[in-house]
Amino acid sequence: MSAKDVPGLVLDSVTLEHGDGEEMVTALDNVSLVVEPGEFVAIVGPSGSGKSSLLAVAGALVPPTSGKVQVGGVELTGMKPKELTRLRRDHIGFVFQSGNLVPALTALDQLRLPITFGKKVEPRDPATLLKEVGMDHRADRRPHQLSGGERQRVGIARALVTRPDLLLVDEPTAALDRQRSQEIVGLLAREAHEHGVATVMVTHDHDVLHHCDRVLSMVDGILSEYVPQTVSAR
Numbered sequence: 114m115s116a117k118d119v120p121g122l123v124l125d126s127v128t129l130e131h132g133d134g135e136e137m138v139t140a141l142d143n144v145s146l147v148v149e150p151g152e153f154v155a156i157v158g159p160s161g162s163g164k165s166s167l168l169a170v171a172g173a174l175v176p177p178t179s180g181k182v183q184v185g186g187v188e189l190t191g192m193k194p195k196e197l198t199r200l201r202r203d204h205i206g207f208v209f210q211s212g213n214l215v216p217a218l219t220a221l222d223q224l225r226l227p228i229t230f231g232k233k234v235e236p237r238d239p240a241t242l243l244k245e246v247g248m249d250h251r252a253d254r255r256p257h258q259l260s261g262g263e264r265q266r267v268g269i270a271r272a273l274v275t276r277p278d279l280l281l282v283d284e285p286t287a288a289l290d291r292q293r294s295q296e297i298v299g300l301l302a303r304e305a306h307e308h309g310v311a312t313v314m315v316t317h318d319h320d321v322l323h324h325c326d327r328v329l330s331m332v333d334g335i336l337s338e339y340v341p342q343t344v345s346a347r
């Protein structure tokens with residue numbers, strides 16, 4: 114578990130508006146959310162409902178129009194751009210749809226890179242972490258020599274190597290088949306639980322929700338508890 118006993122993420126009455134006047138869109142409408150260390154939260158919702166906006170605000174990439182954001186107990190309001198960059202580097206991990214790996218680097222070097230840039234006192238050991246995500250046998254391969262699922266595993270390991278307080282995951286199964294999707298989201302759940310990482314995953318994939326501790330629904334910028342529409346017979 115994380116050494117900290119503060120939440121990985123706190124969104125307190127966060128509103129995000131894009132544009133102004135008649136063009137104004139409320140992407141996040143008074144959203145409040147607390148994600149504890151080791152908790153794995155999924156957010157589902159239709160296209161344009163505000164899911165990416167939530168990740169952008171939680172990831173210190175976009176400041177909210179109003180409301181407060183805390184990551185690992187650190188309040189973001191009033192931070193300068195340089196401080197936000199440092200906070201992202203040291204406290205937040207990002208996992209994208211396709212892994213977003215550096216084409217020229219081997220799997221092992223993808224994990225070494227954030228340690229070079231970061232100044233975390235105690236990063237996780239890249240080789241051990243690569244083994245933990247089942248990729249030690251591909252350590253010397255570059256992204257074009259890996260499958261989609263393998264790239265995603267490396268991307269997850271890279272995001273975790275600096276021991277972030279908060280892991281933000283955007284549609285991790287979009288490019289994967291059903292079995293790989295289960296494996297990848299199962300891996301995210303295990304990492305969240307075993308290493309105390311507060312994890313927020315945006316997904317359209319309802320088949321992976323059973324891996325999550327909590328599922329929330331985003332509709333028109335409003336976040337609420339998810340209520341399944343149909344009961345699956347499976």
Ligand SMILES: Nc1ncnc2c1ncn2[C@@H]1O[C@H](COP(=O)(O)OP(=O)(O)OP(=O)(O)O)[C@@H](O)[C@H]1O
Pocket residue numbers: 131132138139140158159160161162163164165166167
């Ligand atoms: N930079 C921007 N400028 C203006 N409007 C924006 C901007 N970014 C997002 N929006 C609008 O904010 C609303 C929420 O968008 P957002 O991308 O957060 O939705 P989403 O749920 O992630 O959608 P998807 O599932 O399609 O990725 C939408 O109406 C969108 O058009």
